[in-house]
Amino acid sequence: MSKLIEVSNVSKAFGGVIANNDISISVPEGKITGLIGPNGSGKTTLFNSIVGYHLIDSGSIKFKGAEISKKKVQQIARLGMLRTFQQTRIYSLMNCVDNMLISVPHRNAAFFDMFKPYPAELLEKAEDLLEFVGLYEKRKLRAGDLSFGQQKLLEFAMALMNEPEVLLLDEPTAGINPTLINGLIDRLKRANTEFGITLFVIEHNMRVIMNMADTIYCLAHGELLAEGAPSEIQNDQRVIDAYLGAH
Amino acid sequence: MTAVTDDNATEAGTGRRRLMSRNDSFIFAGLVLFGILGPILFPNYTFQIAVLWLMVLFALTWDIMGGQMGYNSLGNIFFFGAGMYICAVVQVGLFTDVGAYTSVSGQGDFRFTPDQYYIGVAVGLVAAAIGSSLLAVALGWIVFGLRGPYFAIGTLGMALAAGELVGAWGWVGGGSGIPMPVYPGSGDGKSYFFYVLCFVAAIATFMFLKWLYSTRFGLAINAIRDDEDKAQAMGIHTLRHKTVAWAVSAFFLGIAGGLFGNMTGFIEPLEVAFPTVTFGIFMVAMALLGGKGTIWGPVLGAILFHFVKEATWTYFLGWQWVTLGAIIILNIIYFQQGIVGWLQEKYPGWFGIEVDARAPAKAPSKGPAQ
Numbered sequence: 079m080s081k082l083i084e085v086s087n088v089s090k091a092f093g094g095v096i097a098n099n100d101i102s103i104s105v106p107e108g109k110i111t112g113l114i115g116p117n118g119s120g121k122t123t124l125f126n127s128i129v130g131y132h133l134i135d136s137g138s139i140k141f142k143g144a145e146i147s148k149k150k151v152q153q154i155a156r157l158g159m160l161r162t163f164q165q166t167r168i169y170s171l172m173n174c175v176d177n178m179l180i181s182v183p184h185r186n187a188a189f190f191d192m193f194k195p196y197p198a199e200l201l202e203k204a205e206d207l208l209e210f211v212g213l214y215e216k217r218k219l220r221a222g223d224l225s226f227g228q229q230k231l232l233e234f235a236m237a238l239m240n241e242p243e244v245l246l247l248d249e250p251t252a253g254i255n256p257t258l259i260n261g262l263i264d265r266l267k268r269a270n271t272e273f274g275i276t277l278f279v280i281e282h283n284m285r286v287i288m289n290m291a292d293t294i295y296c297l298a299h300g301e302l303l304a305e306g307a308p309s310e311i312q313n314d315q316r317v318i319d320a321y322l323g324a325h
Numbered sequence: 326m327t328a329v330t331d332d333n334a335t336e337a338g339t340g341r342r343r344l345m346s347r348n349d350s351f352i353f354a355g356l357v358l359f360g361i362l363g364p365i366l367f368p369n370y371t372f373q374i375a376v377l378w379l380m381v382l383f384a385l386t387w388d389i390m391g392g393q394m395g396y397n398s399l400g401n402i403f404f405f406g407a408g409m410y411i412c413a414v415v416q417v418g419l420f421t422d423v424g425a426y427t428s429v430s431g432q433g434d435f436r437f438t439p440d441q442y443y444i445g446v447a448v449g450l451v452a453a454a455i456g457s458s459l460l461a462v463a464l465g466w467i468v469f470g471l472r473g474p475y476f477a478i479g480t481l482g483m484a485l486a487a488g489e490l491v492g493a494w495g496w497v498g499g500g501s502g503i504p505m506p507v508y509p510g511s512g513d514g515k516s517y518f519f520y521v522l523c524f525v526a527a528i529a530t531f532m533f534l535k536w537l538y539s540t541r542f543g544l545a546i547n548a549i550r551d552d553e554d555k556a557q558a559m560g561i562h563t564l565r566h567k568t569v570a571w572a573v574s575a576f577f578l579g580i581a582g583g584l585f586g587n588m589t590g591f592i593e594p595l596e597v598a599f600p601t602v603t604f605g606i607f608m609v610a611m612a613l614l615g616g617k618g619t620i621w622g623p624v625l626g627a628i629l630f631h632f633v634k635e636a637t638w639t640y641f642l643g644w645q646w647v648t649l650g651a652i653i654i655l656n657i658i659y660f661q662q663g664i665v666g667w668l669q670e671k672y673p674g675w676f677g678i679e680v681d682a683r684a685p686a687k688a689p690s691k692g693p694a695q
Contacts, residue, residue, distance in 0.1 A: 160558070160560075168555070169548045170551050171618075173679070179541075184559070193542055240559060
């Protein structure tokens with residue numbers, strides 16, 4: 079099983095605050111990998127380091143075997159690694175279909191491609207994916223007029239439109255109505271199995287992550303605390319202590 | 326309000342958007358008709374109507390960045406002035422020595438023949454368009470690192486600096502400017518000649534932008550306006566799009582500058598070429614008045630603004646700046662979305678925008694967070 083993302087000995091500090099200290103993890107291709115940890119444990123910092131949002135202080139980050147720790151956000155996105163945001167980000171003044179259309183992959187975009195119209199297949203694909211996340215009825219509404227939960231679904235659909243190889247999801251279920259969470263878990267799993275997208279998920283909701291992930295990493299105070307299958311993590315005394323604050 | 330189903334916005338088929346809806350075509354035809362009949366019906370106002378077309382061009386080109394892309398430039402007038410000077414230097418330089426010509430303020434022995442005049446204008450305008458675009462590419466590389474108010478002030482500084490620098494550059498006449506080659510014909514002939522060019526330039530700008538906004542480029546710059554960080558995270562070539570947007574702006578502004586320089590007959594850096602506080606601010610005010618981020622807003626805003634401006638200059642001399650100031654203040658405080666923006670919220674169906682009938686009306690969107 080090949081490692082799609084390989085993070086080795088990564089450290090990142092902001093001033094005196096060590097957000098990540100000597101972290102090594104790997105995300106295997108085709109699987110769902112989870113990342114948990116109490117608030118402020120450095121999960122989002124690690125995500126930001128991987129997608130090139132900021133430079134790391136030391137260590138190495140590889141995507142499909144190639145070093146990416148010096149690359150910029152757009153370059154990494156075009157390699158096929160995409161992230162969603164904790165604070166959902168969509169294009170609020172554009173309608174849902176336009177949000178989808180502009181999210182097509184830009185991997186091989188030549189300079190003059192920007193002056194092309196969108197072919198009908200793409201519109202169809204956009205509508206199919208909106209159907210997949212349950213937003214077809216809302217497709218012509220302005221994205222900013224959707225509820226927060228619907229915006230999260232739209233952001234997820236936009237990520238699928240981009241056909242990434244790996245998708246980094248930062249708290250996909252945060253702020254979503256509990257009755258909708260099961261539907262979302264189901265769709266995330268289908269994205270993994272049907273679309274073949276590797277997932278790397280930050281999640282606070284233990285029920286969700288234990289249900290979804292094949293492997294889970296747990297961070298605390300910027301350090302890697304534990305890794306293992308969901309059942310192992312659930313019973314790991316260090317993890318329980320970290321969450322109960324007995325650290 | 327009921328949800329409106331209208332397929333104006335999204336069309337199956339080859340194009341994402343129809344280039345022009347029926348309503349658009351009617352208004353556009355009316356505009357063209359006015360352009361053709363205007364100087365015939367009101368021959369005394371040919372110059373003013375020609376400037377009106379330049380105003381339309383100003384507002385449209387400002388809106389590419391300010392409205393569609395969310396980058397409020399206060400220095401777009403730079404490309405107007407650059408185009409004006411490039412055009413002048415080419416017109417003179419093709420046939421005689423620029424330094425010698427400017428050193429005697431065009432009073433030397435040299436006279437342009439009619440052929441030289443027309444060739445000079447044609448080549449000069451092309452050079453102005455291309456030269457201004459190239460300047461936009463070079464400057465964009467520097468200032469596109471700035472966002473929000475920093476971008477606005479950075480570009481303003483750029484235009485102000487350009488005026489001063491050109492004023493100190495002896496080869497192009499410095500502060501005393503360049504007298505343009507004299508039109509080989511009657512005063513009326515000159516008015517009509519440049520009227521037609523201004524009219525064509527404005528219509529060409531409109532049609533080009535109408536097409537441009539229907540391509541992927543239109544959606545991409547809208548995405549940059551709504552959330553540039555997200556656009557980057559999705560792999561959009563943001564710098565590429567921003568640079569092209571500014572270069573397109575500069576292309577048409579360069580032509581406008583070349584035309585205006587020839588119409589006034591004499592160019593100098595501060596009042597004519599780089600008038601930051603008049604034309605430079607007007608282009609922003611007109612786009613905001615009509616409704617930024619729409620195709621018709623800048624056109625409507627420019628027409629209204631120009632009429633009010635000319636009327637106050639004629640009938641309330643001494644109060645003209647007060648009137649314009651009052652319009653801008655009312656616009657900014659009570660009417661931020663502008664006229665077409667307000668219509669879009671009131672009658673979204675006209676524009677093919679669908680709203681959720683169940684959702685309570687939201688507060689008017691103020692555009693991107695700055």
